[in-house]
Amino acid sequence: MTFSESFFPSRFAITRGDLESYLSEALAQGGDYADLYFEYLSTSSISIDESIVKSATQGVSLGVGVRVIAGERTGYAYSDDLSPDKIRQAAHVAACIAAGPAKVEKTPLEEGRKRNLYPVLTAPHEIAFLDRMELIKRADAAARAYDPRVFQVQATYVDNLRHVMVATSTGVLSFDRQPMARIGVAALARQNGSAPQRGYAGGGGRVELSFFLEEKTPEHFAREAARQAIVQLEAVDAPAGETTVVLGPGWPGILLHEAVGHGLEADFNRKKVSAFSDRIGQQVASPLCTVIDDGTIRNRRGSLNVDDEGNPTQRNVLIENGILRGYLQDELSSRILGASPTGNGRRESYEHIPMPRMTNTFMLAGESDPGEIIRSVPKGIYCANFGGGQVDITSGNFVFEASESYLIEDGKLTCPVRNATLIGNGPEALRYVSMVGNDLQLDEGIGICGKEGQSVPVGVGIPTLKIDRMTVGGTA
Amino acid sequence: MSENHLAELAQETVQQALARGATDAECTIREGSEFSVTVRLREVENLKQAGSRVAGLRVLAGKRAGSAYTSDLSASGLDRMVASALELAAITSEDPNAGLPNVEELGAIPIDLQTYCSDIERIETPVKVDLARAAEAAALDADPRISNSKGASFDSRISRRVFANSRGFAGEYRSSYCSLSAVPVAREGESIERDYWISSARSIAGLEPAAQVGRVAAGRVLRRLGARKVETQRVPVVFEPRTARTLLSGIFEAVHGESIYRHASFLAGKLGEKVAAENLTVIDDATLPGLFGTSPFDDEGVPSRRTVVIERGILRNYLLNTYTARKLGMKTTGNAARGVSGNAGIGHGNLFIEAGDRAPGDIIAGIAEGFYVTELMGSGVNIVTGDYSRGAAGLWIRNGEFAFPVSEVTIAGNLNKMLMDMEAIGSDLEFRGSTAAPTLLIREMTVGGR
Numbered sequence: 001m002t003f004s005e006s007f008f009p010s011r012f013a014i015t016r017g018d019l020e021s022y023l024s025e026a027l028a029q030g031g032d033y034a035d036l037y038f039e040y041l042s043t044s045s046i047s048i049d050e051s052i053v054k055s056a057t058q059g060v061s062l063g064v065g066v067r068v069i070a071g072e073r074t075g076y077a078y079s080d081d082l083s084p085d086k087i088r089q090a091a092h093v094a095a096c097i098a099a100g101p102a103k104v105e106k107t108p109l110e111e112g113r114k115r116n117l118y119p120v121l122t123a124p125h126e127i128a129f130l131d132r133m134e135l136i137k138r139a140d141a142a143a144r145a146y147d148p149r150v151f152q153v154q155a156t157y158v159d160n161l162r163h164v165m166v167a168t169s170t171g172v173l174s175f176d177r178q179p180m181a182r183i184g185v186a187a188l189a190r191q192n193g194s195a196p197q198r199g200y201a202g203g204g205g206r207v208e209l210s211f212f213l214e215e216k217t218p219e220h221f222a223r224e225a226a227r228q229a230i231v232q233l234e235a236v237d238a239p240a241g242e243t244t245v246v247l248g249p250g251w252p253g254i255l256l257h258e259a260v261g262h263g264l265e266a267d268f269n270r271k272k273v274s275a276f277s278d279r280i281g282q283q284v285a286s287p288l289c290t291v292i293d294d295g296t297i298r299n300r301r302g303s304l305n306v307d308d309e310g311n312p313t314q315r316n317v318l319i320e321n322g323i324l325r326g327y328l329q330d331e332l333s334s335r336i337l338g339a340s341p342t343g344n345g346r347r348e349s350y351e352h353i354p355m356p357r358m359t360n361t362f363m364l365a366g367e368s369d370p371g372e373i374i375r376s377v378p379k380g381i382y383c384a385n386f387g388g389g390q391v392d393i394t395s396g397n398f399v400f401e402a403s404e405s406y407l408i409e410d411g412k413l414t415c416p417v418r419n420a421t422l423i424g425n426g427p428e429a430l431r432y433v434s435m436v437g438n439d440l441q442l443d444e445g446i447g448i449c450g451k452e453g454q455s456v457p458v459g460v461g462i463p464t465l466k467i468d469r470m471t472v473g474g475t476a
Numbered sequence: 477m478s479e480n481h482l483a484e485l486a487q488e489t490v491q492q493a494l495a496r497g498a499t500d501a502e503c504t505i506r507e508g509s510e511f512s513v514t515v516r517l518r519e520v521e522n523l524k525q526a527g528s529r530v531a532g533l534r535v536l537a538g539k540r541a542g543s544a545y546t547s548d549l550s551a552s553g554l555d556r557m558v559a560s561a562l563e564l565a566a567i568t569s570e571d572p573n574a575g576l577p578n579v580e581e582l583g584a585i586p587i588d589l590q591t592y593c594s595d596i597e598r599i600e601t602p603v604k605v606d607l608a609r610a611a612e613a614a615a616l617d618a619d620p621r622i623s624n625s626k627g628a629s630f631d632s633r634i635s636r637r638v639f640a641n642s643r644g645f646a647g648e649y650r651s652s653y654c655s656l657s658a659v660p661v662a663r664e665g666e667s668i669e670r671d672y673w674i675s676s677a678r679s680i681a682g683l684e685p686a687a688q689v690g691r692v693a694a695g696r697v698l699r700r701l702g703a704r705k706v707e708t709q710r711v712p713v714v715f716e717p718r719t720a721r722t723l724l725s726g727i728f729e730a731v732h733g734e735s736i737y738r739h740a741s742f743l744a745g746k747l748g749e750k751v752a753a754e755n756l757t758v759i760d761d762a763t764l765p766g767l768f769g770t771s772p773f774d775d776e777g778v779p780s781r782r783t784v785v786i787e788r789g790i791l792r793n794y795l796l797n798t799y800t801a802r803k804l805g806m807k808t809t810g811n812a813a814r815g816v817s818g819n820a821g822i823g824h825g826n827l828f829i830e831a832g833d834r835a836p837g838d839i840i841a842g843i844a845e846g847f848y849v850t851e852l853m854g855s856g857v858n859i860v861t862g863d864y865s866r867g868a869a870g871l872w873i874r875n876g877e878f879a880f881p882v883s884e885v886t887i888a889g890n891l892n893k894m895l896m897d898m899e900a901i902g903s904d905l906e907f908r909g910s911t912a913a914p915t916l917l918i919r920e921m922t923v924g925g926r
Contacts, residue, residue, distance in 0.1 A: 045818075046568075048569075049738075052569040052570075052571050053567075053568045053569040054541065054568070054569065054571050054574070054819060055541060055543065055568070055818055055819045056541075056542055056543065056564040056567070056568050057542075057543040057544065057545070057564070057817050057818045058543075058544050058560050058564065059532070059544055059545035059546060059557075059560070059817060060545075060546050060547065060548065060556075061530065061545075061546070061547040062547055062548070063528065063547065072519070072521060073519070073520055073521060073522070073523075074521065074522045074523070075522075075523050075524075076522065076523070076524040076525075076526075077524065077525055077526045078526040078528070079526065079528075080528040080529060080530075080547045090526065093525050093526070096523070096601075097520070097523050129563070129564065129567060130567055133567065133568075151739075152738050152739065152740065154738075188738065188739070188740055188860065190739075195742070195860070195861050196739060196740065196860050196861075197860065197861065198740070198858070198860045238865070238888075240708050240886070240888060240922050240924035241708035241924055241925065241926065242708075242925075242926055271516070271624070271626070272624060273624055273626050273661050273670065275668070351526065351528065353522060353524065387855070387856070388854065388855055389854065390853045390854050390855075390867070391853075392670070392851075392853065394626075394661055394668055394669060394670040395668065395669055395670070395703075395883060395884075397853070397867065397869070397883055397884050398853075398867075399853045399854035399856075399866070399867030399886070400854065401854055401855065401856045401865070418858075418861070418863055419856065419858050419861075419863050419865060420856070420865045420886075420888070421854050421856040421865040421866055421867055421886050421888070422886075423853075423867045423884055423885065423886050423924070424884070425884055471705075471884065471885070471886060471924055471925060471926075472886075472924060473856070473865040473866070473867070473886030473887070473888045473922075473924045474708075474865065474886070474888045474922050474924050475863050475864075475865055475888050475890070
């Protein structure tokens with residue numbers, strides 16, 4: 001696709017000359033850099049509750065964000081109206097951050113190298129609504145059929161199609177079409193008048209609708225949600241205190257996201273407010289740990305062809321054999337630190353200033369057999385699934401919530417335990433990793449990462465991991 | 477755009493929907509502007525200023541519902557929104573309880589609830605920048621151990637919400653909000669900590685002085701230096717007001733109409749029963765002038781009101797919208813909430829725990845060994861079972877006094893039991909957001925550490 005055939009030029013008659021003139025306007029008061037982020041977002045969501053499709057919504061939002069950087073300062077404004085007057089007005093407001101003559105040599109806009117990590121011909125969003133509605137009806141039926149103790153099911157399907165275009169004063173001109181779809185199923189189960197228990201499963205990615213028909217079906221997610229709720233019916237209280245923790249593969253990789261990922265975002269490190277500040281080259285994890293952030297995995301939820309500043313995403317090694325290797329950069333931090341952008345500049349929408357963010361964060365597989373890892377633990381806890389997590393990047397303390405876990409007694413999984421929070425400290429937790437499984441799995445595509453009020457989709461993954469020491473919060 | 481124009485637009489959109497086959501319709505239009513400035517290490521770091529609008533429509537075709545929204549408020553944009561909503565209402569399921577509120581339930585509180593103050597729009601940018609600068613400076617200058625800063629910010633928002641439905645309701649209100657916050661970082665030896673303080677108000681004049689915001693933030697971070705883990709044990713736990721507020725989020729989810737009809741709450745089916753200690757009263761009141769959860773009507777056009785949720789330990793009311801009320805055979809409590817489109821969900825107004833009679837200092841003085849919680853992490857509250865397990869930091873209490881700072885621990889219990897074990901309630905209730913609670917003492921919880 002050429003520039004003139006792409007979404008914004010063809011639909012809103014925006015020319016290269018227009019973009020260059022808006023960028024000039026943004027740098028009229030001075031500054032080192034300016035960019036424009038055009039976004040057109042179409043969304044749909046459908047949900048089923050009590051086997052009734054109670055709600056369906058579709059909508060569109062569009063706008064443009066204008067940013068000016070002068071030294072470490074950022075000016076930002078946006079408009080939900082793409083008329084030239086309104087864009088110029090936003091550029092004028094953003095320009096107020098700078099003072100003095102522009103330091104920028106204006107570079108003509110040039111389109112970058114093209115690739116497509118999610119070559120989706122027809123986005124789910126472009127398929128008839130009825131076909132998508134069928135997915136949640138199937139999920140509802142499958143969760144109820146799984147076990148008679150399942151008495152409530154809610155399923156939601158959401159998708160969106162985002163068209164973006166980025167133009168920068170350094171000459172970057174990029175555009176992308178970013179599809180996304182996700183199913184989520186929640187099930188409640190109870191037996192003999194006991195308290196109900198809840199299970200949840202979901203997934204998706206930058207995929208076509210066929211993904212839900214052929215690879216991960218509504219039944220797959222529905223049975224998983226129902227299974228988790230049923231397992232919880234037998235759960236006993238979680239122990240409290242320090243113990244050995246084994247994390248199952250896949251979604252428990254949220255550990256990496258909280259324990260090290262956020263702390264390695266370059267903004268926190270250039271400001272020296274991260275527990276990982278000034279630690280490049282130091283041992284921050286056991287030598288068994290190699291942690292990667294990779295925005296280029298095909299069709300994944302956290303993947304992007306270009307980040308929200310127009311830079312191509314890439315595979316970044318964060319920790320290699322336990323040694324801290326690098327940070328996640330955006331345009332601003334890489335300028336200040338004299339580093340190269342790593343393709344991690346992301347934003348929630350045109351209303352938001354980009355920041356360094358994760359994409360798909362995972363640990364490389366090791367050599368241990370997962371069964372052998374569990375057999376090596378005389379007493380501990382095995383966590384198969386998690387809810388969410390949170391980190392205080394300055395102290396490095398982080399938590400994450402186990403939603404499905406089991407006691408390990410004499411090398412065997414025994415009974416399920418109730419939801420418990422685990423807590424650790426980022427620069428310390430991974431030092432206690434003593435075994436890494438050969439079974440790396442990425443999550444099924446449900447991650448949403450929040451930072452300073454902005455949410456973006458992400459992925460995580462780990463192989464089975466043994467952590468010799470971690471505090472489990474217990475229940476009751 | 478003039479206010480009348482938006483109100484007319486909402487009513488016209490409702491009429492459009494009816495003309496094209498909807499049996500009922502409701503339209504929301506929201507217009508807002510935001511300003512924010514962050515100062516870090518005494519220099520402006522970010523400055524943002526902009527506004528946007530969005531319209532949303534929900535239509536009913538008999539007992540089927542469909543919704544749509546758009547940021548394009550042109551005639552053609554609104555036309556497409558109407559078509560989109562109707563398209564969906566043709567294919568969703570019949571839901572016997574779907575529908576708008578009854579006509580006699582609609583209305584708005586007639587008095588000025590002081591949700592809007594014009595000083596936020598009047599005051600010039602340099603003044604707002606100076607507030608952030610002064611807040612950060614007060615934190616940085618408070619102590620040599622304040623070594624760094626995550627910045628100080630002034631944020632403000634102005635918004636107008638317009639709502640009209642096909643049962644004859646048309647209403648609108650403006651609201652304003654601003655806040656001033658500071659996030660200093662302190663260091664002593666190997667110990668590095670951050671904490672924050674934030675003051676919020678409907679008007680700039682209502683904010684705490686900038687220097688006070690900075691000094692309080694500094695005091696809070698300094699007392700965390702040298703924090704350590706404690707042994708795993710069961711002790712009395714005190715929630716300071718900032719963390720006590722978070723218990724209300726759990727109570728809210730547990731009395732939320734949707735959790736109730738799905739039997740997904742530990743409080744489902746317990747109306748009239750004792751669910752908390754006798755000293756605990758929880759009220760939701762969206763009619764208190766000038767507060768953060770205040771509005772003249774809810775997001776279905778039902779007047780806001782005061783609802784007693786828990787009265788001296790007895791569960792009195794759930795929080796309901798029209799839909800959940802019909803499911804439960806009850807009346808709406810005026811708690812409908814939504815963005816601009818979709819079926820209405822449920823929100824709270826000013827949800828608070830009534831102040832008790834104990835001075836916070838007295839409560840602490842009476843504890844031989846305990847944990848005073850100043851920060852919570854994670855969202856480990858299971859509303860279905862009441863299981864409660866969260867990361868925490870704070871101060872250790874020994875012999876009635878703060879002994880040393882604590883971090884990297886968890887606290888665990890069950891919300892049901894925590895409400896029953898509410899041993900003391902402080903007199904220090906302050907409305908700093910749409911939930912508010914005084915200092916609370918819970919008889920015993922598990923602190924997870926070494």
